[in-house]
Amino acid sequence: MTEPKAKPERRAAVLFPMPLPEAFDYLVPDGLELAVGDHVIAPLGKRMAHGVVWALKEGPGERALKTLEGPAGGAPIPQGTRRFVDWVAKYLVQPPGIILRSVLRSSEALKPSPTETVYTRGSGEPARMTEAREKVLDAAEALGEASAADLAREAGVSSGVIKGLAEAGALTGLTRLVDPPFAEPDPDRDGLPLTVMQAEAAGKLRRLIQAGGFQSALLDGVTGSGKTEVYFEAVAEVLRRDPEAQILIMLPEIALTEAVLNRFEKRFGSEPALWHSGAGPKARRRTFREVAEGRARIVVGARSSLFLPFTKLRLIVVDEEHDPTYKQDEGLHYQGRDLAVVRAKLEGASVILASATPSLESLTNAEAGRYVHVHLPGRPGVAVLPEIGTIDLRETPPENGRWLSPPLLEAMRETLERGEQSLLYLNRRGYAPLVLCRKCGHRMMSPDTQSYLVEHRYTGRLVCHVTGFSMPKPKRCPACQAEDSLTSVGPGVERVAEEARHLFPEARVEIYSSDSASGADIVARMEQGEIDILVGTQIAAKGHNFPNLTLVGVIDADLGLAGGDPRAGERTFQTLVQVAGRAGRAERPGRALLQTHQPEHEAIQALVAGDREAFLDAEIMAREALGLPPFGRMAAIGFMAMNPKAVEDVAADFAAKAPVTDGVEIWGPAEPPRAVVRGWHRRRILVRADKTIDMSAYVRAWRSRVKTPPSVRVSIDIDPYSFI
């Protein structure tokens, strides 16, 4: 007998969906055939864990390794998805396992679809007919195909009755999949007839698809111009060219309504696969499995659908691309729109960004020629902006401690008397108040970042939430020398609603903000005219059709125009356009009133003139001058701890260890506006860098220099959108 020749050692690097620094190597047992992307079970610490093969290697390893337990089944994670995970991890400065966790959102989907038995009326008759049996047979005829549970419920009988009828042949049982595949969409079904302008825009998108490979376009069409029908033509073209292609259509969560889905069904003759946070585990596992196995053609989903394991992704549409909810601000911080472009590039797919009010980032990309700019003008007669007026708060201020000025109150009264609706809009929710002079409107600013100073009640000092700069509150206004004129202003939705209720006791006043639990209910009541005055943040304005809404009062137009949040002005503009789009479609003209201390500000002037180009020019110049996105890069490093001393020390240590590089500015550590949240004390460092700097690499190098205790949570947000 001769010794069998030693086989070369086979190893698999396995990535687990956990916050581990990298993939771990395991020995592959003899006889186990594995491919990269396969799901496996492997020992991790004292337990068995599910992971994905990230690489396969041959030859002896450097150290003794544990052996894989075995395969876990399920469709493998495709190469495009794996590359996306690696790219995103690097960009967001996160362990790759954290990104993989965003992919593996349904472990049930790795198993085949469960089956169930359904019954139809059979040809047989039961030997003895009872009232219960009769009810079941009636139900079976009414329902067509139904499970035993559904039949029993419908007939109001126990499941034993169903069993007896099935044995007698009066009911026929069939086995079917609980999660059936989605029906194939038909690209050649007739959609809505396109207008000449829509057909022209659709033609441009079709040519883009025909060119193949990575292509990107900005579909810039005013509200009511029918963007959806236009990008449907691009979707149809993709399907015609490759019946196995997959298409992802991303929408803000709130826009995923029944009405929108009906439009898909009408155009393509089948329901799309859905993916959003409200979908139950059953819907999720069905969509995940069908996508991973390459059967689902069109997926309609919220931002997290970007992480689905597509096998043949050929087109991503990001509808309402300017929507701030594409940025995820909790847990994993990412901008879904930006990552959609990355994913398309990695997959060699096309990407279409669509909006009536494109983000400054996308417009800049289009102007630079990086995106094909497809314009879609509105139908004649559709207003772009409502009639916009300003209220100069220096001349007609609200009563002390109030937020609604006399001219706005007058307009609200008129609106109420006509039986129409008002929206009181606040740009920023939860922001600390800024300090301004009641006489001249001068706002107290931080010396080097042009962000507002806010008053700390306990110390009486004015503090910058960006840099941490602070100063005593001056007795006189530095601009006009008025004495005791500096005051903290900054309403919240609750305070404004309270004021409206007090002044209009007969009106029905409701609050709608991003943390309103009953958003859908409020929208429905607003549509049905059951609300007179809606007080809300940006979320209140978008995606809804409120034909009877004819007045928009912007409470804090100034807050949007400067300060720590570079995108606040852009959001005011987008909101007004959205509200106006609705007012323009209805028969009643809408108007908007901006409460401002600076009616002469160029951005306010551009708003009043309804001049998008002038507004964008002013914004672009301001951002370029400050080196803010998209002309520079930003990152936020957050610190949280229960112990205020610990968070302060760690943040200070972190700041002290920042690598010194030309073109990088470090602001802070500072207390963010919400310095304590549910007992957690917070600090923040903001980083601004020139466009030439690789922000991710910089932050990664910095992070690796600092050891932080587990009691202090450190979060990294590349390109932050939230500054509270």
Ligand SMILES: [Zn+2]
């Ligand atoms: Zn003053």
